[in-house]
Amino acid sequence: MGLIGMEELADRFVELAALLGDRSRAKILWCLLDGKAYTAGELATVSELSLSGCSNHLRKLLEAKVLKVIPQGRHRYYSLYDGEVAHAMEAFASLVGAPIQLKERRSSTPVTLRKARSCYKHLAGALGVAVFKAFQDKGYVEIVLDEVYVSERGLRFLVAQGICKESEPGLTAKLKLCLDWSERELHLGGWLGIHLLRWLLQEDWLRPSNASRKLTVSAKGKKHFNEVLGIDTDEL
Structure with a gap:
């Protein structure tokens, strides 16, 4: 790979690192590590953001293909883009010694x-x-x-x-x-x-x-x- 290619990859890496380095977005991604999908409203609650503020973060994560969205009826559900993204998030968490535990989500379903x-x-x-x-x-x-x-x-x-x-x-x-x-x-x-x-x-x-x-x-x-x-x- 030439120098130009390496520089482009380095720039992309910096952009992605900056994207993931935001505290609110980190909270969103941490919530999604359980492998389930959540609405913008639910993610706004866990990240302590307004719905509009959370939606702005979700848009950026979608554009970067860190997240994907699944329309279902009147709602849109967000989850990690794929297994590689999940693996990367877990690797980041392991660097700070954070235990990865699946969260038990309380459901309103009978x-x-x-x-x-x-x-x-x-x-x-x-x-x-x-x-x-x-x-x-x-x-x-x-x-x-x-x-x-x-x-x-x-x-x-x-x-x-x-x-x-x-x-x-x-x-x-x-x-x-x-x-x-x-x-x-x-x-x-x-x-x-x-x-x-x-x-x-x-x-x-x-x-x-x-x-x-x-x-x-x-x-x-x-x-x-x-x-x-x-x-x-x-x-x-």
């Missing part, structure tokens, strides 16, 4: 709905988030340029389980993800979310409630979620 519920026609709640993570861990979905698709391994899994047919249209289309409103993490939506919940109900892994959107894990489901996806539903 306890009966937090574990598992239907969201439109797909699975939501802690179980929905766990299923999406399991799909990632097992390589059933892959991320290409920030878009999520079913992988070849995932397609074989879906067909083998009877969740969908190999000839079904739309299997190569990008997946729709929803930001779970109680967990503040992503769960599967769109066509895969619809097929998956329908199958989970048909196979009696989950049972619906007549009175609400609550879903209950059956004894069969408890066993198979663990065996097939490595999810211990008792720990959710």
